[in-house]
Structures are given as structure tokens and as C-alpha cells.
Amino acid sequence: MSMITIDATDGSGSFNAYLAEPKHTPAGAVVLIQEIFGINDSMRDTAAQLADLGFLVLAPDLFWRLEPGVQLTDKSEAEFKRALGLMGRFDQDLGIADLRATLAAARKLPGANGRAGTMGFCLGGRLAFMMATRSDADVNVSYYGVGLDGLLGELGALRAPLVLHIAGQDAFFPAEGRARVIEAVSGNPLVHAFNYADADHGFARVGGVHWDGLSAVMANGRSAEALAAALK
Numbered sequence: 001m002s003m004i005t006i007d008a009t010d011g012s013g014s015f016n017a018y019l020a021e022p023k024h025t026p027a028g029a030v031v032l033i034q035e036i037f038g039i040n041d042s043m044r045d046t047a048a049q050l051a052d053l054g055f056l057v058l059a060p061d062l063f064w065r066l067e068p069g070v071q072l073t074d075k076s077e078a079e080f081k082r083a084l085g086l087m088g089r090f091d092q093d094l095g096i097a098d099l100r101a102t103l104a105a106a107r108k109l110p111g112a113n114g115r116a117g118t119m120g121f122c123l124g125g126r127l128a129f130m131m132a133t134r135s136d137a138d139v140n141v142s143y144y145g146v147g148l149d150g151l152l153g154e155l156g157a158l159r160a161p162l163v164l165h166i167a168g169q170d171a172f173f174p175a176e177g178r179a180r181v182i183e184a185v186s187g188n189p190l191v192h193a194f195n196y197a198d199a200d201h202g203f204a205r206v207g208g209v210h211w212d213g214l215s216a217v218m219a220n221g222r223s224a225e226a227l228a229a230a231l232k
Contacts, residue, residue: 004017006098020048063086117138
């Protein structure tokens with residue numbers, strides 16, 4: 001595990017990305033998109049799991065313009081409030097530009113096979129949806145992205161597989177919005193949407209307070225299948 005530096009495409013500076021490498025190469029690359037808690041232990045553990053599946057993994061520090069190196073958890077009210085504050089100040093369009101730069105860097109990593117996709121959680125789940133319509137990623141996986149119903153107008157730009165993991169008890173994404181998403185993608189051959197009826201937001205967060213083992217294992221298996229199909 002190590003860090004690499006990526007230049008921002010707007011000329012505003014550079015940012016770090018956490019790198020996890022598989023045992024064998026060449027390999028496809030996954031851009032792992034953070035939650036509102038930064039590149040914390042949970043994200044690093046997820047990166048290690050993906051590397052164990054045989055992928056190169058880059059997890060960029062998307063909050064670098066606000067506060068580089070943020071590492072928070074969901075274990076205290078103070079940390080959660082700080083994370084929400086960072087999310088409120090975060091420019092998602094600039095985040096997408098940084099993710100595109102990370103995707104391009106991932107394709108050129110030593111040992112990369114040239115194919116690359118994204119996988120994101122929470123805020124990262126929303127950004128993974130946006131990358132599906134605003135980038136050339138080969139596959140995109142979104143875990144409990146919020147406000148996705150506001151992005152449905154972009155579905156016409158979808159050109160690669162998109163996997164949606166939706167928490168059926170998501171306290172941060174009202175049921176009406178989730179239903180609109182599921183209806184809108186129904187029948188789209190590029191989109192596979194899965195609803196985990198009893199799971200809350202953050203159900204696949206390693207070590208998180210809303211961890212749901214069964215839902216996480218099911219979702220992670222489906223993610224692994226989609227990543228392997230597109231990137232191997």
C-alpha cells in the first residue's frame with residue numbers, strides 16, 4: 001500500500017491517491033470513491049479487499065481542496081457533523097474532474113491492463129453514478145448513493161455497465177426518490193439495480209455502525225462479478 005500524486009486538470013494543484021496493488025498483474029483498475037469520511041480505515045480496508053480480488057485500486061483524496069488527508073469515522077456525533085460539513089462545502093463538479101484525472105492515471109499504472117472502472121459509497125455512490133454518465137469508465141458501481149433521482153436525466157449518456165446497490169431503509173434517501181430511480185432504470189440493459197430491503201445507509205461500510213453482513217456480502221459479490229466482467 002502506498003500513495004501516489006495526481007495533478008488536477010484545472011491547474012489548481014495536485015492531490016494524493018491511496019494505491020493498493022494485487023499480487024498478480026496485468027490487472028484492471030478500480031477508482032475507489034470515498035464516503036464523506038475521507039480515505040479512512042474503512043476505505044483502506046475496502047481497497048485491500050479489492051486488491052485481493054485481483055484489481056489495482058486508486059482511492060483519491062477528494063476533500064484535498066478543503067482539508068487534505070481527512071480520516072473520520074461514523075462512531076461519534078462530532079465526527080459525523082464534521083463530515084457533513086465537508087460534504088456541504090464539497091464541489092461535486094470539481095470532484096468529478098478529479099475522478100476523471102484519477103481514472104486516467106489508473107489506466108496507466110504500472111501493471112495496469114488499460115481497463116478501469118469506479119466504485120463508490122455514500123457520497124462516492126452518487127459520484128460513481130455521475131462518472132457513469134460523465135466519463136469513459138468501463139464499469140461503475142454505486143453503493144447507496146443519495147439524491148440519484150435528481151440525476152436521472154443523465155441516463156441517456158450511459159455507455160457502460162452501472163450497478164446500483166440501494167438500501168431499502170436508507171435514512172438519507174427518501175423512499176419516493178429510491179422508487180423513481182428503480183423505475184427509471186428498469187429495462188435498461190446497462191443498469192443492474194439491487195434493493196436490500198432491510199438494510200440502512202452504510203450497510204457495506206467496513207466496521208460501520210450500520211454494517212449488515214448479509215446485504216454487504218450479497219452486494220460485494222455482485223460488485224465483484226461486474227468488475228471482473230468489465231476489467232479482467
